[in-house]
Amino acid sequence: MTRIPDAVAVASLDTHRLIVAVPNKGPAEVSCNLPRPVAASVLRQLADSLDSPAGRCDTALATGRPCPVHDAPTSPRGITSPSRALLDDAQGVGEAAARGIRKAQRPAGLDALLGYVAASMADEEQAAEEPPALTADDVRDALAFNADDRDQVLATLRDVLLDTTATRAPEQALAAARILLTAHARQLAALVEAEHNATQSRWGLNRSTRGLLTGYSNARRTIRTYADRLADEQALAEGAANEQVEP
Known part of the structure; x- marks a missing residue:
């Protein structure tokens, strides 16, 4: 019962x-x-x-x-x-x-x-x-959002610094720095290339301009190499982090 x-x-x-x-x-x-x-x-x-x-x-x-x-x-x-x-x-x-x-x-x-x-x-x-952490994708999304700004990297840096709601560990801050500096370096390389093209279009390639144009080319190559190195380091860091998360 x-x-x-x-x-x-x-x-x-x-x-x-x-x-x-x-x-x-x-x-x-x-x-x-x-x-x-x-x-x-x-x-x-x-x-x-x-x-x-x-x-x-x-x-x-x-x-x-x-x-x-x-x-x-x-x-x-x-x-x-x-x-x-x-x-x-x-x-x-x-x-x-x-x-x-x-x-x-x-x-x-x-x-x-x-x-x-x-x-x-x-x-x-x-x-x-606990607020969400700042991720690399957040920084990339901010760059994409500011793509039409007069200075895309400067506007994105402003937004990242003003976002006090997201936590930042040293690794996350380093990732944000790599991404922003990579974009800034490529921005500088594009400016150097534009100056190179403008000089060559105006004065042509001759004895007087050869050294100047060569200097522009070397500067552009150096800046691009720096940007590529930062991008590679960030890709390796994200790959290592993903391997730790996966079972």
Whole structure:
């Protein structure tokens, strides 16, 4: 015959701030309209109270010091006052009842379960509050967005520096620097090439302009080599990072 419970309690977030349901089988369910750090603190306090030794009241647990009522010394000459005796008797009955409740109703591993739920809620809150990291693709997207700007690299550098919402580790900052400097170097190479072409178109290739045009060509080649080296270093860094992420 199926056991019928003595009472059924119905709770909702309209009347409760935190509801923890621990079925006999299956995972626990947590409903909460408290801030996650507050809920995690409440669950930790509940786990600590279930694990606390018998004979310690809430005041002693909260302060870490002897309770001025429950742990007060006896009166002079070792004689306990009637009020103190009644208090001790009540405390003893309460402790015995608490021990019986813990033994009879506490599911196995409940303290560990509550601790796990509290820690997971705190981790989720921290992960939700942590801003996304600046990635290499973010920098490339910013360059593409500023493609029509008068100075594409300068505008992108401005946007990256102003974006304080994204976190930057040293590796991410280095990646952003490589990408921006690569684009800037290629921009300079294009300017040198344009000057080379303009000079040759205006004056032609002759004895007077040969040295100047050769200097332009050498400068353009040097800048392009620098840009290619930065691009290769960034490609190697991204490849190594992808290998670490893949299982």
